[in-house]
Amino acid sequence: MDLSKAFEHDEKILLKPIQEANRNFYITVGLLSLIVGWGFYAYFQQFQNGLGVTGLNRPVYWGFYITNFVFFIGISHAGTLISAILRIAQAEWRRAITRSAEVITVMVILFGVASILMDLGRPDRIINIIKFGRFQSPLLWDVTSITIYLTGSTVYLYLPLIPDIAIMRDKTKKRKWLYTVLALGWEGTPKQWHRLELAISVMAILVIPVAVSVHTVVSFVFAMTVQPMWHSAIFGPYFVVGAIYSGIAALIVAMALIRWVYKLDDYLKDIHFTNLGILLFVFTLLWTYFTFAEYLTTFYGAEPTHMAVFWSKFNGEYKYEFWGMVVCCLVIPGIILSNRKLRTIKGSVFASLAITVGMWLERFIIVVPTLANPRLPYERGVYHPTWVELSLLAGCFAFFILLYVLFTKFFPIVSIWEIAEGRKHAVAEVAGRVKTYLPDTYGEMHGVVVSGQEEKTILKDIQQ
Amino acid sequence: MAKWGMVIDLDKCSACQACVVACQAENNIPNSNPESAAKGRNIHWLEMIPFIEEEYPNTQMKLVPRPCMHCEHPPCIKVCPVGATQISSEGIVGQINARCIGCRYCTAACPYTVKSFNWFKPQWAKGMERALNPDVTVRYNGVVEKCTFCHHRLQKAKDKARYEGRELGPDDYIPACVQTCPSEAMYFGDLDNPKSKVAILARSRRAFQLLEDLGTHPKVIYLNEGV
Ligand code: SF4
Numbered sequence: 001m002d003l004s005k006a007f008e009h010d011e012k013i014l015l016k017p018i019q020e021a022n023r024n025f026y027i028t029v030g031l032l033s034l035i036v037g038w039g040f041y042a043y044f045q046q047f048q049n050g051l052g053v054t055g056l057n058r059p060v061y062w063g064f065y066i067t068n069f070v071f072f073i074g075i076s077h078a079g080t081l082i083s084a085i086l087r088i089a090q091a092e093w094r095r096a097i098t099r100s101a102e103v104i105t106v107m108v109i110l111f112g113v114a115s116i117l118m119d120l121g122r123p124d125r126i127i128n129i130i131k132f133g134r135f136q137s138p139l140l141w142d143v144t145s146i147t148i149y150l151t152g153s154t155v156y157l158y159l160p161l162i163p164d165i166a167i168m169r170d171k172t173k174k175r176k177w178l179y180t181v182l183a184l185g186w187e188g189t190p191k192q193w194h195r196l197e198l199a200i201s202v203m204a205i206l207v208i209p210v211a212v213s214v215h216t217v218v219s220f221v222f223a224m225t226v227q228p229m230w231h232s233a234i235f236g237p238y239f240v241v242g243a244i245y246s247g248i249a250a251l252i253v254a255m256a257l258i259r260w261v262y263k264l265d266d267y268l269k270d271i272h273f274t275n276l277g278i279l280l281f282v283f284t285l286l287w288t289y290f291t292f293a294e295y296l297t298t299f300y301g302a303e304p305t306h307m308a309v310f311w312s313k314f315n316g317e318y319k320y321e322f323w324g325m326v327v328c329c330l331v332i333p334g335i336i337l338s339n340r341k342l343r344t345i346k347g348s349v350f351a352s353l354a355i356t357v358g359m360w361l362e363r364f365i366i367v368v369p370t371l372a373n374p375r376l377p378y379e380r381g382v383y384h385p386t387w388v389e390l391s392l393l394a395g396c397f398a399f400f401i402l403l404y405v406l407f408t409k410f411f412p413i414v415s416i417w418e419i420a421e422g423r424k425h426a427v428a429e430v431a432g433r434v435k436t437y438l439p440d441t442y443g444e445m446h447g448v449v450v451s452g453q454e455e456k457t458i459l460k461d462i463q464q
Numbered sequence: 465m466a467k468w469g470m471v472i473d474l475d476k477c478s479a480c481q482a483c484v485v486a487c488q489a490e491n492n493i494p495n496s497n498p499e500s501a502a503k504g505r506n507i508h509w510l511e512m513i514p515f516i517e518e519e520y521p522n523t524q525m526k527l528v529p530r531p532c533m534h535c536e537h538p539p540c541i542k543v544c545p546v547g548a549t550q551i552s553s554e555g556i557v558g559q560i561n562a563r564c565i566g567c568r569y570c571t572a573a574c575p576y577t578v579k580s581f582n583w584f585k586p587q588w589a590k591g592m593e594r595a596l597n598p599d600v601t602v603r604y605n606g607v608v609e610k611c612t613f614c615h616h617r618l619q620k621a622k623d624k625a626r627y628e629g630r631e632l633g634p635d636d637y638i639p640a641c642v643q644t645c646p647s648e649a650m651y652f653g654d655l656d657n658p659k660s661k662v663a664i665l666a667r668s669r670r671a672f673q674l675l676e677d678l679g680t681h682p683k684v685i686y687l688n689e690g691v
């Protein structure tokens with residue numbers, strides 16, 4: 001049978017990264033671990049001496065750490081949210097990319113949480129959040145929402161992993177005990193399949209509002225205060241759009257790397273990058289629209305306290321960051337993604353890298369200038385990060401990549417069973433679905449049965 | 465119930481900064497040094513901030529002593545995730561140093577930027593640790609602090625009045641800054657008592673508050689001719 005050969009081929013290719021590790025892998029892990037180690041050293045310095053080792057001051061009480069927090073939580077919207085939407089929309093091209101997207105979410109949230117912990121003056125008292133937690137504070141909304149999101153995304157990553165873990169339990173020799181435990185006794189009986197599919201679709205639906213809520217409440221941390229250019233009703237949706245925007249960009253970069261390193265050109269195909277590129281372009285426009293609305297409202301209202309912040313971004317201390325953001329989030333992706341010729345894999349990866357940088361700058365440009373220009377105009381702060389903050393940023397990135405790399409060594413980064421299912425059912429299913437979209441034919445209306453031969457030609461036509 | 469408030473008469477204030485020094489000494493505020501000053505990290509519970517009006521050569525400058533406003537509706541309290549900053553029934557906004565996790569959300573939310581953070585362990589010039597005020601806890605690395613209207617003095621005054629078997633009188637409780645001011649530009653008392661000095665002054669034509677339009681209802685009221 002053709003199909004079973006294809007399955008074998010899929011399994012062989014997709015399990016390969018797990019079974020063998022070459023020198024490059026060890027070098028990568030080694031380098032990343034070094035950076036992570038350096039990050040730990042930097043944090044240890046801060047823990048010992050106090051937050052004074054950072055560049056923070058009065059009135060710029062928040063800097064890199066809060067920027068990183070918003071940024072990382074934003075990136076996390078790549079995975080679970082996009083994968084859930086694609087699943088619910090039954091977008092067939094999702095099959096090869098959902099896993100790599102979901103992993104980003106779970107891994108990157110950890111660093112969002114870590115960034116908050118790094119920002120605390122007294123991380124040793126973190127338990128007070130539970131002991132004395134007050135729901136009046138937007139920070140507690142964050143704690144709640146992010147905890148739910150992390151739990152939900154982990155479950156949502158784990159459920160579709162079960163059949164693949166079972167494959168590894170049966171087919172590989174390494175770490176058998178681990179896979180046996182994690183497979184939860186999966187046998188692939190129809191009852192189990194039915195339950196799994198039900199669970200996945202329930203989770204997909206649940207996870208969407210949670211994801212939206214996460215970045216909304218992250219924005220509320222700023223919007224709920226009365227500070228100039230934070231106190232804005234648009235912040236919730238603006239942050240969510242920005243989050244998905246940076247998330248898709250991160251996903252494209254991750255996919256390109258996976259494709260290049262593990263030579264999965266057959267699985268992560270050009271069409272995936274094209275489709276994600278188009279989605280990314282939609283978000284470029286959306287993000288631009290929100291940014292424009294936000295800044296124009298401030299400018300036109302021209303309240304002095306708001307304008308102080310506005311001008312510090314436009315042509316003041318933060319002009320490089322601001323215009324850098326405009327170039328990275330609007331100009332570069334706008335040119336590349338709107339042009340079919342430039343929207344190649346290389347092109348969209350370049351645009352995505354620019355967006356990742358640009359969205360980090362966007363978060364920075366939201367957090368710092370407002371604090372540096374408080375309402376009483378007698379305190380003006382300048383903020384320059386120190387080596388500690390830079391090291392911790394590098395450390396977070398390196399740790400994230402390290403976890404991601406390790407994940408690909410433990411579990412298949414492209415879902416084996418979903419590809420198999422795609423090969424087995426999807427083509428016929430989609431054909432059937434398309435048929436239901438079309439107006440009924442004369443024969444069906446009059447009770448004349450369409451012959452098997454005719455049906456086949458119709459399906460063939462549709463497939464072409 | 466009393467509502468403690470302060471009135472500062474800018475027309476009388478000579479900007480001598482005696483109040484600032486009194487506050488530093490009373491409340492065990494760590495000594496600053498040139499490096500921390502350059503970084504903008506000095507801790508001040510009460511600070512002189514310059515109001516500069518008009519362009520040169522018509523410049524008018526006023527130095528305004530600015531403590532915590534002890535807002536009736538304090539934006540700082542709303543945002544604290546652990547309730548480490550709270551308003552008492554007598555209107556004093558306090559800090560619970562032992563509970564604060566140092567997230568600096570309150571500092572970011574205070575529209576008057578009056579809160580300070582302990583970036584490092586507190587330090588004093590040699591010998592000065594032995595001159596600390598025993599009534600006020602020394603804060604440590606990583607927590608937020610600010611003016612408490614010398615709340616410890618209120619507690620002491622109450623204890624004393626109870627011991628002497630009488631009611632708290634109008635002069636029993638005043639913060640260190642008010643007590644020190646040589647030009648007698650600062651007043652302190654119960655804003656809820658319409659006959660108290662502060663309440664009368666607060667109704668003066670010269671009275672104004674900082675950022676009144678934010679609806680925070682500061683309980684520090686300034687007096688200045690021509691506003
Ligand atoms: S002035 Fe600032 S710190 Fe003081 S009560 Fe008002 S908001 Fe809180």
Ligand code: SF4
Nearest residue numbers: 544564565567568570
């Ligand atoms: S810094 Fe302390 S007092 Fe301020 S909001 Fe955070 S926990 Fe509360």
